[in-house]
Amino acid sequence: MNTMVWKVDKYVDNLENNPQVVDAANFLRKNEVVALPTETVYGLGGNAESDEAVAKIYVAKGRPGDNPLIIHIAEREQLKQFAAEVPALAETLMDAFWPGPLTIIFKRKEGVLSEKATAGLATVAVRMPDHPVALALLKSCGLPIAAPSANSSGKPSPTKAEHVLDDLNGKIAGVLDGGVTGVGVESTVVDCTEMIPVILRPGGVTKEQLEAVVGEVREDAALTDEAAQPKAPGMKYRHYAPNAPLFMVSGTAGFLQRLVEEKRSEGLRVGLLTTEENVSGYDADLVLACGRRGELETVAAALYDTLRRFNQENVDIIFSEIFPNTGVGHAIMNRLQKAAGNKLISE
Missing domain, CATH: 3.90.870.10 (DHBP synthase)
Structure with a gap:
């Protein structure tokens, strides 16, 4: 067609x-x-x-x-x-x-x-x-x-x-x-x-x-x-998932960076989803800023495009920061949870 x-x-x-x-x-x-x-x-x-x-x-x-x-x-x-x-x-x-x-x-x-x-x-x-x-x-x-x-x-x-x-x-x-x-x-x-x-x-x-x-x-x-x-x-099914496994991470920036380094030491190409405020604080194979943490509406607007960009770069695993679960943040976290299959790593 x-x-x-x-x-x-x-x-x-x-x-x-x-x-x-x-x-x-x-x-x-x-x-x-x-x-x-x-x-x-x-x-x-x-x-x-x-x-x-x-x-x-x-x-x-x-x-x-x-x-x-x-x-x-x-x-x-x-x-x-x-x-x-x-x-x-x-x-x-x-x-x-x-x-x-x-x-x-x-x-x-x-x-x-x-x-x-x-x-x-x-x-x-x-x-x-x-x-x-x-x-x-x-x-x-x-x-x-x-x-x-x-x-x-x-x-x-x-x-x-x-x-x-x-x-x-x-x-x-x-x-x-x-x-x-x-x-x-x-x-x-x-x-x-x-x-x-x-x-x-x-x-x-x-x-x-x-x-x-x-x-x-x-x-x-x-x-x-x-x-x-x-x-x-429709809420029964996994949605919004990029090609690589996605893990939500609850913890400090240092904890998240250690997770990245651990996977890179295993030879994996690692992607990291963060925001404009924090993007310069991480070292990974692909660090993507998904909007501004101080304005969660911008995170919501950029979320799906950011997840698709990881596909274009062929990363092997993705770690994502989490967001406040209030206001539009509730919708953001709902989508991230489904994209990750509820996989959460806590410090």
Whole structure:
């Protein structure tokens, strides 16, 4: 398959009628899959009402079939098509955070969306992305679009069109290139089917931000307890992993440097993930600065690109500093834990 690339300037006017956007929308209406930029990561979009289109998403990614997809919409009115009810709690969250990096889980209507998109669950996950190109594409095609991250399943999510092509070139119809994404980690997923909202996946909207709007917010037990069964099937699997084994390290800079030296003495090529404040303090085969520790939003934005850069340099093992587990740091640590398979070395 020839994967087309449509480059679009997100700052131009009338994006909905942009020839590249219209071309990509036509592919979606033909039940092909197209990668699109959002404010979090690039998504792999397909018609959420079509079994054929959704099946192509799973095949291209190599994604397990029990892992439901997030449905992307451009207008809140579209919820009426497939949400059985929209609780007042969800309305409050949409008022505060849509468009934006917040996915809300609703009880779904039967017989509207592809069963493959919801993995047969009685619920549906929906969000409205805050990216002009994504919104223009959604409006142009006029469809609810199922869109997981546009990467091979298990690999770091894509924050650039180049990342998408690294994984999926020849496997999908096209990539709508809208430049580098902003937030860098996926949306927060919140279950609003009960009285108290539950975070199933931390992301671009923090727990603290949610609580400031709706009061008490709980977290799925599986986020902190490995023995607990995740309510979101996708949380069962290892994600975001670079090619080389990744280990999180809790300890001083001296302790981390000793770990590096030990592995280098064994003949291994060692990579180290740190931040701009600390990058000059380490000696390894590849030391990469992932944003600024004093501004965790920059760490989130750079995380997946940094993990992919280790692949390009063919390191044998990667050590990573850890980050405060609050605010957006909660999402960063969630991704690092999954990328490392929860492997933590403590001083």
